Amino acid sequence: MxxxxxxxxxxxxxxxxxxxxxxxxxxxxxxxxxxxxxxxxxxxxxxxxxxxxxxxxxxxxxxxxxxxxxxxxxxxxxxxxxxxxxxxxxxxxxxxxxxxxxxxxxxxxxxxxxxxxxxxxxxxxxxxxxxxxxxxxxxxxxxMDNFVSCNTVNNMPLIPKTLNGASVISVHKTTAIR
Incomplete structure (x- = not known):
């Protein structure tokens, strides 16, 4: 080859x-x-x-x-x-x-x-x-991967900070790995 x-x-x-x-x-x-x-x-x-x-x-x-x-x-x-x-x-x-x-x-x-x-x-x-x-x-x-909801306050507190204060409507985690 x-x-x-x-x-x-x-x-x-x-x-x-x-x-x-x-x-x-x-x-x-x-x-x-x-x-x-x-x-x-x-x-x-x-x-x-x-x-x-x-x-x-x-x-x-x-x-x-x-x-x-x-x-x-x-x-x-x-x-x-x-x-x-x-x-x-x-x-x-x-x-x-x-x-x-x-x-x-x-x-x-x-x-x-x-x-x-x-x-x-x-x-x-x-x-x-x-x-x-x-x-x-x-x-x-x-x-489409299945997803599960997550609590952004407990599980991902840095998301709003990372997005420069933008409001977060919802965050979901995928069940797939990668």
Whole structure:
């Protein structure tokens, strides 16, 4: 696997400006067998040394006319993780701008289930500045974690201080770890 070239990009999620936002590496693997080489992917993620690196492999078994589907895995520099939102967003952006320009939706097969990403338009009422209208916006459908409420007074007294005195309406803790 190490001798074959792969397409990759570093994508800044949550921003339209270079060197802002949350960067993730996205690697498009051409061979389905490549996605089985966990050690190689872990080494690549360690080399990128970003919080997350995404690996994509196209699912070639999809019927004609169906939304494109890709296997998607995420690695930190030290381990594989079950879900990474910003690297999923970066993967969708990479695909929509380089591989799937004609498609408006893509599905990802992951350890967390099937995730979807859709290109969306920005109506003027969303608060998006006029200069941002017409740019690529992506809507992700991610799994919902269960959460439990918590008492902010007893459990998290520093939240209002951290938010510079902003009032807190409610705080919830997820049952998931990460």
């Amino acid at each position: 190490g001798k074959k070239a792969i397409r990759y990009a570093v994508v800044d999620a949550f921003t339209a400006e270079p060197f802002k936002g949350n960067p993730a590496a996205v690697c498009l693997l051409e061979e389905e067998g490549a996605a089985a080489d966990k050690q190689w992917m872990q080494s690549v993620a360690a080399e990128f040394n970003l919080s997350d690196t995404a690996f994509l492999v196209r699912d070639s078994s999809r019927p004609v006319g169906a939304a494109p589907r890709f296997h998607l895995r995420w690695f930190t520099p030290v381990t594989e993780v079950d879900l990474c939102g910003h690297a999923t967003l970066a993967s969708a952006h990479f695909l929509f701008t380089t591989v799937l320009a004609e498609h408006g939706m893509v599905e990802f097969m992951t350890r967390s289930g099937i995730l979807t990403a859709k290109k969306v338009t920005t109506p003027g009422s969303t608060g998006v500045p006029e200069g941002e209208q017409g740019k690529l916006f992506i809507e992700l459908d991610l799994p």
